[in-house]
Amino acid sequence: MTGLPWDASYHNGPAPWDIGQPQPPIVRLASEGGFAGAVLDAGCGTGENSLHVASLGLSVLGVDVAKTALAIARKKANDRGIEIEFAAADAFQLERLGRMFETVLDCGLFHTFDGDERPKYVASLSSVTNRDGTLYVLCFSDDGPDTGPHPISQKELRAAFNASNGWNVAAIEADRIQTRYHDDDAPAWFATSERI
Numbered sequence: 001m002t003g004l005p006w007d008a009s010y011h012n013g014p015a016p017w018d019i020g021q022p023q024p025p026i027v028r029l030a031s032e033g034g035f036a037g038a039v040l041d042a043g044c045g046t047g048e049n050s051l052h053v054a055s056l057g058l059s060v061l062g063v064d065v066a067k068t069a070l071a072i073a074r075k076k077a078n079d080r081g082i083e084i085e086f087a088a089a090d091a092f093q094l095e096r097l098g099r100m101f102e103t104v105l106d107c108g109l110f111h112t113f114d115g116d117e118r119p120k121y122v123a124s125l126s127s128v129t130n131r132d133g134t135l136y137v138l139c140f141s142d143d144g145p146d147t148g149p150h151p152i153s154q155k156e157l158r159a160a161f162n163a164s165n166g167w168n169v170a171a172i173e174a175d176r177i178q179t180r181y182h183d184d185d186a187p188a189w190f191a192t193s194e195r196i
């Protein structure tokens with residue numbers, strides 16, 4: 001499985017991106033009704049974003065390659081009494097889930113993949129997203145100081161998601177991602193794409 005070393009990030013306390021609460025843009029999006037139908041959180045980590053969306057009554061599956069992160073996520077769900085599913089799965093092989101989703105969230109996963117990996121990841125997302133479904137990608141942006149380790153340009157987002165591989169980028173908005181190592185937060189793009 002691609003990404004197995006990720007598990008080590010969760011062994012000794014919170015990972016650098018694991019802020020112990022949902023990312024504010026995702027809370028805002030959820031409050032605006034941006035999540036509908038069955039929701040997939042790809043690369044869910046310890047599940048704060050998934051858990052927030054599920055706490056609003058939506059059906060959510062969070063997947064990750066890091067089993068330690070999934071164990072933490074399941075414990076949080078249990079402690080908070082939130083009904084949700086977490087499963088080990090490789091984001092490059094989501095079709096193996098055998099399920100389709102109306103809304104897919106990627107918070108901090110896309111920006112970890114290099115250019116060569118992106119087509120395979122996008123094809124994997126396409127295989128589990130219903131037509132007219134929505135994909136949200138929150139990633140570090142290349143616009144502004146003090147950004148994260150793998151900043152992404154708008155051009156890269158538009159190159160990755162396009163009509164030839166089944167996506168229409170409806171919006172890319174400047175936003176912020178919180179981390180444990182930024183004093184405030186880091187510049188981000190919040191991209192909304194529709195499955196066509």
Ligand SMILES: C[S@@+](CC[C@H](N)C(=O)[O-])C[C@H]1O[C@@H](n2cnc3c(N)ncnc32)[C@H](O)[C@@H]1O
Nearest residue numbers: 003006017043044045064065066090091107108
């Ligand atoms: C930067 S973290 C973001 C975690 C979470 N979304 C959050 O906002 O806290 C990226 C996550 O993607 C997971 N990941 C990396 N490669 C993956 C892959 N191929 N399939 C599934 N998950 C993967 C990592 O284990 C990690 O939990």
